[in-house]
Amino acid sequence: MEGDRDRGLLYDSDPPSPPLSPPPPLSLTFFDRERHVTFLEMMYHMLPYHYQSQEINHLTLAYFVISGLDILDALDRISIQNGSHLASTYCALAILKIVGYNLSNMDSESILTSMRSLQQPDGSFMPIHIGAERDLRFLYCAAAICFMLNNWNGMDREKAKEYILNCQSYDGGFGLTPGSESHGGATYCAIASLRLMGFIGDDCLSNASAPSSKANIQSLLDWSLQRQVADGGIQGRPNKPSDTCYAFWIGATMGTLGANKFIDEKALRSFLLTCQSECGGFGKFPQELPDLYHSYYGLAAFSILGEAGLKPLCLELGVTEAAATGL
Amino acid sequence: MASSGEDRRAWVPLGSLPEFADVTPLPQDDGPSPVVAIAYRDEFRETMDYFRSLYSSRELSPRSLLITTLAISFNPANYTVWQFRRQVLEALDADLTDELDFTERVAKGNAKNYQLWHHRRWVAEKLGSDAAYRELEFTRKIFYLDAKNYHAWSHRQWVLQALGGWENELDYCVQLLEEDVLNNSAWNQRYFVVTKSPLLGGLKAVRDSEVDYAIEAINMNPQNESPWRYLRGLYNDENDAWLNDSRVPSACLRVLKAKRNFKFALSTLLDLLCLGFKPNQEIRDAITSLRTPDSGEVGSDSDLAKSICSILGHEDPMRANYWTWRSSKLPQAAEV
Numbered sequence: 001m002e003g004d005r006d007r008g009l010l011y012d013s014d015p016p017s018p019p020l021s022p023p024p025p026l027s028l029t030f031f032d033r034e035r036h037v038t039f040l041e042m043m044y045h046m047l048p049y050h051y052q053s054q055e056i057n058h059l060t061l062a063y064f065v066i067s068g069l070d071i072l073d074a075l076d077r078i079s080i081q082n083g084s085h086l087a088s089t090y091c092a093l094a095i096l097k098i099v100g101y102n103l104s105n106m107d108s109e110s111i112l113t114s115m116r117s118l119q120q121p122d123g124s125f126m127p128i129h130i131g132a133e134r135d136l137r138f139l140y141c142a143a144a145i146c147f148m149l150n151n152w153n154g155m156d157r158e159k160a161k162e163y164i165l166n167c168q169s170y171d172g173g174f175g176l177t178p179g180s181e182s183h184g185g186a187t188y189c190a191i192a193s194l195r196l197m198g199f200i201g202d203d204c205l206s207n208a209s210a211p212s213s214k215a216n217i218q219s220l221l222d223w224s225l226q227r228q229v230a231d232g233g234i235q236g237r238p239n240k241p242s243d244t245c246y247a248f249w250i251g252a253t254m255g256t257l258g259a260n261k262f263i264d265e266k267a268l269r270s271f272l273l274t275c276q277s278e279c280g281g282f283g284k285f286p287q288e289l290p291d292l293y294h295s296y297y298g299l300a301a302f303s304i305l306g307e308a309g310l311k312p313l314c315l316e317l318g319v320t321e322a323a324a325t326g327l
Numbered sequence: 328m329a330s331s332g333e334d335r336r337a338w339v340p341l342g343s344l345p346e347f348a349d350v351t352p353l354p355q356d357d358g359p360s361p362v363v364a365i366a367y368r369d370e371f372r373e374t375m376d377y378f379r380s381l382y383s384s385r386e387l388s389p390r391s392l393l394i395t396t397l398a399i400s401f402n403p404a405n406y407t408v409w410q411f412r413r414q415v416l417e418a419l420d421a422d423l424t425d426e427l428d429f430t431e432r433v434a435k436g437n438a439k440n441y442q443l444w445h446h447r448r449w450v451a452e453k454l455g456s457d458a459a460y461r462e463l464e465f466t467r468k469i470f471y472l473d474a475k476n477y478h479a480w481s482h483r484q485w486v487l488q489a490l491g492g493w494e495n496e497l498d499y500c501v502q503l504l505e506e507d508v509l510n511n512s513a514w515n516q517r518y519f520v521v522t523k524s525p526l527l528g529g530l531k532a533v534r535d536s537e538v539d540y541a542i543e544a545i546n547m548n549p550q551n552e553s554p555w556r557y558l559r560g561l562y563n564d565e566n567d568a569w570l571n572d573s574r575v576p577s578a579c580l581r582v583l584k585a586k587r588n589f590k591f592a593l594s595t596l597l598d599l600l601c602l603g604f605k606p607n608q609e610i611r612d613a614i615t616s617l618r619t620p621d622s623g624e625v626g627s628d629s630d631l632a633k634s635i636c637s638i639l640g641h642e643d644p645m646r647a648n649y650w651t652w653r654s655s656k657l658p659q660a661a662e663v
Contacts, residue, residue, distance in 0.1 A: 170560025181515035239509040262649035
């Protein structure tokens, strides 16, 4: 067991480190785009064997590679040729949008009908019909799917909103399920879902202190901003170490609320650079070997920070703006 | 037979075993041009070929159970394998207490695996409330190694609500917080217990002692965010009661007077002021003494609030833009 480390949410478990001794740490003081492109290109063609324990998230791995290359504006480096799990469906549709496929050509009805039956009485979603855990991650996938298909017949938005609000913890953050500890990844799922479903507008911040039947935005804001810690990085929960991926989970949440300027971007950038790997990609902590999950979210975080040469993101959808609008 | 990369025992090809002699392995179909192809090890590939065969023929037998054990040892994240295993267990009417042993073994290297925890929940649900004690013990063992394991905490909360066992839960939170007062998961669990336990009488009944408990933790470590959030959380949606609990501003004052690690004390006072709190002279003086050159006067309450925002901009510089924004959002003295 790895002591005090936080696992990413939309990724079942970190791949075990491959049995190599790491190269001597290279101190990169700039965002090295070419290294990241090469890293993802390699991953596109062949993933090292230790990803075999991530096998069921194959489509998710494909999404990380393809969307990552899209953010880097390097999709031309690969040629993309063309079961049902909500996360896989989300990734598949995201990939289709990234490569410019017109989703209105798709038979959405069957996806949406199937998805509707995955929603539970309390508003949450199961990812598959045969039984699995249910929590905010799959609610997010469902909302994103409906949004991309531009068809909300796949879910009851009001019930979904209710479930989300029940996931807001006493401290303002959101947990994966009602009662669970507030967590950066869960918080992203909550706010991105509310935004996708149309419950959060652009004027969110100006109404932050207004009492409403919606989420307590003021305490959410305060909680989220305190997640940035002394080393400039962002933690997923109070009193835990900072980790590359939360730069996206919390950064994107703040961006969605219009509050991204409240994050110390300079400090965050410095932290992320220490997580940048000589092989390309990002590790979870400084000097850790890179894995696809943290590499993708590291790139996404650099996009939010406005790194030159990176395409801007549609924060709530998890793809570039260009992919989201289909232009 | 399971390989974790460390295991040096030789793999015995399944094709050479008599019990699988009549099974035709089914290879994976990735289509003509696979992307993100994984460089599978042979043992893994062969195991999954046999799994696919038994799965597609829906064979619910002891050898199917064995193949799921093998497949899980290679890839504990494959939910199809776990689901098939559940079908086999039901068909064989297997002893599920053995299954608890199995999940504990898998948990050893995979304590943060969603499928594992879902499977454990399924087993526990079938065993019913008799399983409660064992589930609480199991999560306790996990917490011994990682006191913040998110999955284990979710499981523990589910156990309490579905199977019971609340009797010692508050004590357990006390113990965990004694070991590490920074353990935010334990604080969250404490909130869960005081709000949801059927044995404590509800939040209002225990709020008084909980406020004292949080303040004690604050006194020891004012830089610890957890007890501050917890304290505020005890009064969620009850602003009148929050405003009227004099222990809160007193606790803030104590921290301010020490002149270190006071950012949460200040933001708590700011929160109170925004709700209409009327601070006494001692508090005003304490804030005045922390003023930086650009903080301005602290005459009126709204000036005081602005002053706090200004001090916070220096004390909590990472969030300087946020404190500036908060200042701009303060109710103006002249506003109706």
